[in-house]
Amino acid sequence: MVQIGCFQVKKLKKLKLKKLWPFRRTKPGTAPETITIMAQPTSTDPFRIFNHNTQSNSQANSDTPTPNITQIPVPTVTVNPLPTVTVNPPPTVVPYNITPPTSVSPRLTTKLDLLSPTDHDYETIYTKFMSHIPAATVKGIFRLAMPDSIVNRHELMKKTIPVPRQTFHGTKHQCDPNRYITSKGEAKPCSNNRCGLCGIIKDGNRCDRSNNSIWSATHASTSLYYTLVGAPIRVMFVLDILTLLPENNATPHVIQDAATIPRFLILFQHA
Numbered sequence: 001m002v003q004i005g006c007f008q009v010k011k012l013k014k015l016k017l018k019k020l021w022p023f024r025r026t027k028p029g030t031a032p033e034t035i036t037i038m039a040q041p042t043s044t045d046p047f048r049i050f051n052h053n054t055q056s057n058s059q060a061n062s063d064t065p066t067p068n069i070t071q072i073p074v075p076t077v078t079v080n081p082l083p084t085v086t087v088n089p090p091p092t093v094v095p096y097n098i099t100p101p102t103s104v105s106p107r108l109t110t111k112l113d114l115l116s117p118t119d120h121d122y123e124t125i126y127t128k129f130m131s132h133i134p135a136a137t138v139k140g141i142f143r144l145a146m147p148d149s150i151v152n153r154h155e156l157m158k159k160t161i162p163v164p165r166q167t168f169h170g171t172k173h174q175c176d177p178n179r180y181i182t183s184k185g186e187a188k189p190c191s192n193n194r195c196g197l198c199g200i201i202k203d204g205n206r207c208d209r210s211n212n213s214i215w216s217a218t219h220a221s222t223s224l225y226y227t228l229v230g231a232p233i234r235v236m237f238v239l240d241i242l243t244l245l246p247e248n249n250a251t252p253h254v255i256q257d258a259a260t261i262p263r264f265l266i267l268f269q270h271a
């Protein structure tokens with residue numbers, strides 16, 4: 001008789017268990033071979049297999065034999081420690097004071113900035129002017145910041161003609177130009193309506209004072225003839241003009257005030 005777990009089997013052929021377990025047939029008159037297969041996992045021995053006929057002699061005669069225990073070693077599992085994660089603390093936010101934007105009042109009058117000979121604009125204008133009139137002696141060059149109304153109308157026209165052309169514009173004066181130099185640009189324009197120097201400083205070029213068109217020249221020597229001949233100091237403006245006339249036009253003229261804006265003023269001596 002064969003015992004498998006809680007079953008006792010007498011007719012092996014009938015149950016076809018030969019194929020399931022390699023046990024022997026019992027000879028007549030001998031004790032039946034008893035095989036117990038237990039699958040009773042414990043906390044320490046997950047699987048044990050008992051063979052009652054192979055147990056030790058000390059226990060072979062006892063009524064309750066102690067099974068010979070074959071232990072299947074439990075593989076040792078090595079758990080890698082979790083990597084240490086360093087969390088950077090959040091950056092410290094330093095509050096700062098936001099300075100409210102200062103209100104910019106519109107420029108109503110022209111600002112004259114007397115340039116140093118080392119100023120980049122001075123060098124550019126001086127070099128170009130002297131290449132046209134080598135006999136001149138430059139007394140001062142001013143950078144002009146025209147009133148906002150004049151700047152704005154010019155900038156609006158630049159949306160149509162975006163690239164300005166730089167030209168010279170000579171004019172006559174009725175006052176002493178040298179006071180602009182001695183005051184470093186702080187002098188006030190005179191009130192003489194015939195003074196081209198102060199009129200352009202105040203209002204820019206105006207067609208209604210130039211026979212409805214504003215003339216200028218690409219060469220300073222051309223504009224020299226329109227200055228006050230014989231005066232101790234002569235005056236000449238450097239303009240940006242917006243025109244569609246060909247670039248080889250040496251004396252381009254425009255018929256809109258917005259097409260011109262004075263950028264620099266040159267005070268010079270010329271015999």
Ligand SMILES: [Zn+2]
Pocket residue numbers: 173174175176189190191192195197198199
């Ligand atoms: Zn004047």
